[in-house]
Amino acid sequence: MGNNTVKRVLSIVGSGVVGSMLTLGVVVNTDLLTSKPETKIETASAAAPSYGVESLSATSADSLADMVEQSSKAIVGVVNYQSAGNRFAGASSEQPVGTGSGVIYKIDGDHAYIVTNNHVIENAQKIEVTLSSGTKAKAELLGTDALTDIAVLQIDKKYASDAVTFGDSDKVRAGDSVIAIGNPLGLDFSGTVTKGIVSSASRTLDVNTSAGTWQTEVIQTDAAINSGNSGGALFNTQGEVIGINSLKVAQSGVEGIGFAIPSNEVKTLVEQLTEHGEIERPYLGIGLADLANIPYMYVKDLPESVKGGVMVTAVEPGSAAEKAGLQEQDVLTGINGDTIESSLDLRKYLYSKLEIGSKANVTIYRGGKKQELNITLTGSQLK
16 A cells, blocks of 8 residues: 655644533544644544454445444443542542444354554543443453554453454555444544545554554544544445544644555554553663753763764663663664654654564763663563
8 A cells, every 4th residue: 555654743632522511612622733833633432253252344245334333232331430539528430531433353162352542541540341232341441552552452252143253454545435334422422433535544643642652553444533432333335344544633724535455454453462462562661762862961072973863761670771871861872873853754664674582782972972882672561
């Protein structure tokens, strides 16, 4: 598929969703996140035999309504509960802080498995799922990954009647008809169906997450996606899920620019999250700040030839970085001969070119002097 890079920074903070009791006016003011001046972004908090106990292909090729009726049974509402203290009584209770959507993708053994967005359930003390029938069930968080914005939940099998089938997102083409199903603006609008086309089969977005900046590959669609749709499904006309709705552009004068995480990536991620609870990646164990954001007093000793890089702001005890001798205020400018201009460059190199156990040579400047350090990468969940 063609790969067009969209130079936007999309921020995923909090749940990106609203409770069902909030008004539309409140939604507009609370869930818009800024990427550039005057550009507002909001989260849309919207196969192998083991996936999908039942195929959700349309029972009639001529009836989109039949497909939607069947597919909607696997779409759930997801409510994020967090503790709220009572300053007078000294007590605390769990209150809903946001809602999103989720998709039942597997029913196996005693459990049903749900994929949603990380930002829908992030920091939740309790997660509640509302089935298409209106039944509510407590969900267990099996695994989550902030960088890719995917999470997996588990509920008792007795609550689930249907599961989706994942389609092949690599076969998606611009112009294909698609259907989004989710819970825009909360559970009062649960099971909302919108229809559109694939606007672009592949976009690359720079996204700010709670785990750092990352470049994510997404499908662009003009099917209406709103706050509360995050974690919901983007279907093709055969009733197969080809994406998990996640983001939209929210800007005055802009309509119909939403994004979904491709199903082929989702399938790989949910397998790892179900098995390990996290996505295992090479881990340095350092805090970073882009050199461009560092006050001049801390970089005045650098040679004029150093135009970019990252400064080490913290070193985790016992980490690969500490064992290799990295120190706070070291400026890292290269790895294995490749130039590092920013923290995004470093993450991309680590996660795409190296593995846990790999050895890497990093170029640093300490006190203005260039040094080379050798690091053996370990594995750890991103924090």
